[in-house]
Amino acid sequence: MYIRTTTRKNKNGTTTQYVQLAHNEWLPKAKRANAKVLYNFGRREDVSNESLERLARSIQRFIGTSASKLTRRASRLDVKVKALKERRKAATMVCDIVAALIDAEQNYVDNTPQNLRNSARYDMALERILSLQEALDILEQAYND
Numbered sequence: 001m002y003i004r005t006t007t008r009k010n011k012n013g014t015t016t017q018y019v020q021l022a023h024n025e026w027l028p029k030a031k032r033a034n035a036k037v038l039y040n041f042g043r044r045e046d047v048s049n050e051s052l053e054r055l056a057r058s059i060q061r062f063i064g065t066s067a068s069k070l071t072r073r074a075s076r077l078d079v080k081v082k083a084l085k086e087r088r089k090a091a092t093m094v095c096d097i098v099a100a101l102i103d104a105e106q107n108y109v110d111n112t113p114q115n116l117r118n119s120a121r122y123d124m125a126l127e128r129i130l131s132l133q134e135a136l137d138i139l140e141q142a143y144n145d
Contacts, residue, residue: 003052004035017044072077091139098136105129 001023009014019041024033041047105128112122 001038018042019044019047042114091142095136095139098139100130102129102136105132 001021004020004022006020008018010016020037021039022035022037025036026032027034029083041052054097105125109122109125109129112125116122
């Protein structure tokens with residue numbers, strides 16, 4: 001959960017900001033996160049920082065931690081999120097490389113002359129395509145989980 005602000009442009013050219021309590025929900029079919037607004041605080045100029053501070057203190061009392069502990073915990077979570085993003089980037093790169101290898105092997109198979117299609121090299125290329133496709137399926141499944 002987080003506090004977010006959204007901006008809207010009025011007909012007269014001015015902008016208005018709204019403050020909301022939101023939570024991201026993962027949409028597996030779309031393969032993206034969608035922000036779900038849990039509470040609208042209203043216009044930014046109408047929301048007092050004191051009321052948000054009271055809310056934060058109330059949450060701290062409820063969970064029984066101090067602000068310094070929350071700050072330390074948040075910084076550890078930030079490091080984990082950055083590491084997760086780096087792993088996802090690496091997984092995407094590996095999937096791209098495996099897909100390129102599959103394309104290269106498929107190109108070889110498609111362009112092999114008819115008289116060489118019974119060769120050991122041709123059979124090995126077919127086996128490599130199957131193995132690489134299995135590996136790609138496993139990588140994509142692990143990435144989506």
